Amino acid sequence: MQRRAAAIYFVFFLVIGAGAFGYMSVADAQRPTVSLEDPAYTVSQGESFTVDGREYTLAEITAESTEEGEIERGGTLEWTNESGANATTEEVNIASGANTTLNGQTYLAYMPDNSTVQLTANYQNYAADLDRQAYFAERMNGFWGVTIVGLFAAIILLAAAYLPVKD
Template identity: 40%
Template sequence: MQRRAVAVYVALFLLVASVAGVLVVTGESPEVAFDNPDHELSEGDSFTVEGDEYTLTAITVEEDDELGEIITGQIERERTAEQSETWANGSIVEVDDREWNVRIDDADSFALVEEQDFEALLAEDPNADNETVDRDGEEFVVVTDEDGDTRLVSPDEYFPAPEERSYDVGDELAYNDVTVTVDSVTSDEVTVVWMGPETLTIGVEQESMVTIGDTEFMAHFPDASTLTLSTDIDSYDAQIAQIEQFDQYGDGLWRVVIISVLSAMVLVGMAFMPSRY
């Protein structure tokens, strides 16, 4: 009689374990999905936010030993923005395909002094030696006249005076194919500014908040080739809550399976223990 009762309880526990196991195996975990996202994009697609155009330039998939598949994306926007460059006092800059020395004169102005190629100037003159000579610690250019006589000419007398261009704060000049404006002058450096193209880059990670302009989006990659952007943050939070609840139910069912099987095993073992009476 005792063993019959044990058999009934064992069958009951195994039935409970089977039902719980079936529910765990057949249950489908909910996934994040937006029915009507603000933007559904593939690589190369452009979209508009607050009147500005952005482009999804890349979707990258990487494999991680612990995390598995990691999907990231990159959004870019081409815009016009102020750019700047600083020239140190005494530095060399290239303007009009020529090199110039930056010479700061005072707090509001500076000059570009032409850098002369003395070797090239000497090479162009058939009546001058290609190199200067040193006499008693002074440098001279050796020049031959029509009669074949040579004479020594000081560099200041032989070479033409370098060209100088003076600029004040607010002046404009052509530089690197753009027009730049002298923004500030200090005793150490000159700053020029101009408006030019600039690329704004925004990195996107799976299920992360992304700020584009002044708008916040929830980013989601439903697959390795698609990015959805949604402003419905409440929907995302609700779906995450459902997923967490499903996981909790799954953990609970697994505990039911384990406890039921162990209970059945204990009852079977007790049923076959020899009685002292």
């Protein structure tokens, strides 16, 4: 009787763990992304745009992988300083998710891929998207916990049920 009950609980914990894993597989396709609604500027590499009379050109975009497996993107905007006798090219470094000041105006720079920069003054939308991503990651970590604990409990329960009996 004890082994039959253990087998039933084994199946129960196995179903719980497999169900959590199955849900994670389906939910991963619905992972939230950052999408800026109506950015002030959307520029590809080599294109120019004007902020209050000053023309900026997106010179380059760089992408590096971190140890955590995330991609950090950055880039360089160039503009020509024509004051004085010589015209000099000035650079503004930008990073995805960081503030950038262009001609006295502050924008949030976001790089959805390795060739595009979006600039926006709507920080709330970007922050809300990051909050949704953090909430999703927290929930997925919880499902991983349920999967691991459920499968571990099933294995321990089954192993304990089939220990030899000492009389």
